[in-house]
Amino acid sequence: MINGFYLDESGNTGFGDISQQPVVCYGGIMVPNNSVIELEREFEALSYKSALQIKGEIKGLNNKHINTMPFFRDYEIHSKAFFDGDDLYSKIPVKDRFGIAEEMLVLLARYNCKVFATVIDKKSYQNNTGETHHTNMHQLAMGNLIKLIENELNEKNETGIIIPDRGRAEERELLVQVIRQQTTTNRIFNSSFLQDSHHCQLVQLADLVVFLTTIFYRSNYGHIARKANNQELIELYQNIISPLAPIIWEYQLLK
Numbered sequence: 001m002i003n004g005f006y007l008d009e010s011g012n013t014g015f016g017d018i019s020q021q022p023v024v025c026y027g028g029i030m031v032p033n034n035s036v037i038e039l040e041r042e043f044e045a046l047s048y049k050s051a052l053q054i055k056g057e058i059k060g061l062n063n064k065h066i067n068t069m070p071f072f073r074d075y076e077i078h079s080k081a082f083f084d085g086d087d088l089y090s091k092i093p094v095k096d097r098f099g100i101a102e103e104m105l106v107l108l109a110r111y112n113c114k115v116f117a118t119v120i121d122k123k124s125y126q127n128n129t130g131e132t133h134h135t136n137m138h139q140l141a142m143g144n145l146i147k148l149i150e151n152e153l154n155e156k157n158e159t160g161i162i163i164p165d166r167g168r169a170e171e172r173e174l175l176v177q178v179i180r181q182q183t184t185t186n187r188i189f190n191s192s193f194l195q196d197s198h199h200c201q202l203v204q205l206a207d208l209v210v211f212l213t214t215i216f217y218r219s220n221y222g223h224i225a226r227k228a229n230n231q232e233l234i235e236l237y238q239n240i241i242s243p244l245a246p247i248i249w250e251y252q253l254l255k
């Protein structure tokens with residue numbers, strides 16, 4: 001069977017803003033091919049539900065004008081903005097936003113998805129290596145993520161393909177380079193299948209997982225709590241993602 005690994009990242013801005021983004025995380029969800037269609041449908045229905053709730057709160061515009069707004073033309077669940085209530089997400093009460101996110105995340109267990117991630121505490125990495133540029137750090141995170149995925153595919157005797165958000169050109173090139181250099185079997189296709197996140201429901205679901213993983217580990221490493229809903233985000237990770245036994249590689253443990 002072919003497995004799609006839907007990949008996203010968080011905190012990948014290098015060393016320039018360690019106080020605001022102290023942890024970098026690459027990760028996502030492994031989805032069996034026979035689960036993809038139904039999982040996408042259920043996630044999309046929940047995403048559509050959230051969009052309808054926002055539209056219902058917009059006064060003075062008809063549906064035609066609302067649908068031409070850039071926010072709705074490329075509508076997607078983008079984790080930070082969604083949880084923080086940025087832009088028109090503010091039209092959904094915070095309790096409802098967390099409720100929708102929880103409905104989305106419980107789909108992971110229903111469709112036998114697995115969570116994999118690599119997490120690097122930036123300050124630990126910088127102190128240990130003395131590096132001032134982030135490329136090697138990102139390559140380390142990507143490389144260990146590929147190893148985790150490949151180990152899983154070996155155990156299942158199956159194959160997989162990496163499906164990331166289109167993102168920045170230099171990051172895409174680095175990912176393809178790492179895939180080609182790090183794989184030791186033919187379990188992972190020697191490339192990646194790029195997606196624009198607003199067209200790919202499961203990249204959006206991976207974004208939710210990676211965002212929550214980052215929040216959990218930045219708290220676990222003792223960093224200052226983010227401003228909005230920090231404890232609620234940690235509990236969402238602990239209540240839904242943690243029971244899935246996510247496979248995590250950490251740099252923090254290597255100090």
